């Protein structure tokens with residue numbers, strides 16, 4: 001079906017429904033030459049509109065000073081509300097279940113305050129082995145904070161011997177076996193290293209069956225995977241927005257709290273004034289009375305300058321729609337996989353470790369560089385492929401459906417072939 005030719009790639013681009021979006025992003029020029037930018041899973045490209053969105057806020061700040069909180073074109077007092085509905089669509093949530101706030105690692109801690117409540121026998125956490133380091137540290141230090149021992153409380157599910165991917169059966173089996181000792185399942189929805197996508201609905205179901213809570217770090221899933229967090233009955237989730245959601249370096253994070261918890265004002269949490277009921281927030285009185293939505297987990301007033309570029313990006317997602325984005329993601333990633341396998345058939349010294357099944361991955365492909373190692377990655381970089389290296393031997397590439405083209409995939413193949421020779 002696919003062909004490894006420039007002509008074929010150009011024809012695919014011509015037929016691409018989302019082709020017009022490529023030009024709505026700034027594409028880096030490095031050493032005077034265009035790049036093949038495959039690192040949308042690390043830092044998404046800048047939407048051209050981001051500057052205007054930020055400028056509106058700079059202008060309103062200049063004109064209004066503090067009065068911009070109420071008189072600005074997008075009053076800062078409620079700026080985060082502009083984003084909730086758009087974000088909810090991206091992750092398959094009800095607007096009351098999401099809010100944009102803070103940063104990812106901090107938010108996971110805050111959510112664990114509410115959803116990891118070790119008590120009696122129920123103290124254990126199940127996570128995936130080789131989780132993103134921040135998640136490992138979060139779980140470890142959070143367990144220690146409860147005066148428990150991370151070595152005995154955290155159960156890591158590893159790939160079977162000789163395999164790269166985690167067998168989901170092993171996660172489900174561990175959940176069942178841990179049973180009433182299990183407090184929390186906390187997994188990366190898409191594993192950052194292999195690109196493996198987990199079946200969140202089934203994992204949530206299994207966790208609930210034994211009475212545990214189930215949360216996901218969706219850093220590599222938000223804006224990439226077609227998520228249905230509400231329908232899947234996920235308890236909570238958090239993600240950053242600077243990867244597939246293109247909000248810029250250090251961009252603000254998003255959280256999801258299922259309706260059944262978000263509306264529960266009695267649920268334990270760490271409070272801040274921006275989570276306080278809007279009617280009484282400015283009375284500045286004692287007595288925390290949280291907003292009965294995900295907003296009730298907010299601490300601080302909206303970081304407007306970080307939210308403006310996210311708003312610009314979310315408007316593109318809104319316009320294109322996750323459905324069309326998902327369709328292109330699968331076809332584009334499939335094409336890149338085809339190209340890589342075509343080159344591999346000439347010279348086998350690397351291997352794709354990402355699942356071959358489209359329903360088990362998103363836009364990312366991870367290449368185990370084997371004998372070539374970091375040298376191959378460095379050569380690719382010298383030839384203006386912007387990819388991502390992870391120790392010990394993985395090159396991660398992610399064609400982002402909004403701004404990458406089939407021609408990018410073909411070009412990558414040409415450069416990969418040259419770099420190996």
Ligand SMILES: *Cc1c(COP(=O)(O)O)cnc(C)c1O
Pocket residue numbers: 103104105106132134135188192217219220240
């Ligand atoms: C990128 C990423 C992070 C980054 O966390 P920050 O708090 O935004 O620095 C955390 N977890 C996962 C799984 C990630 O992929």
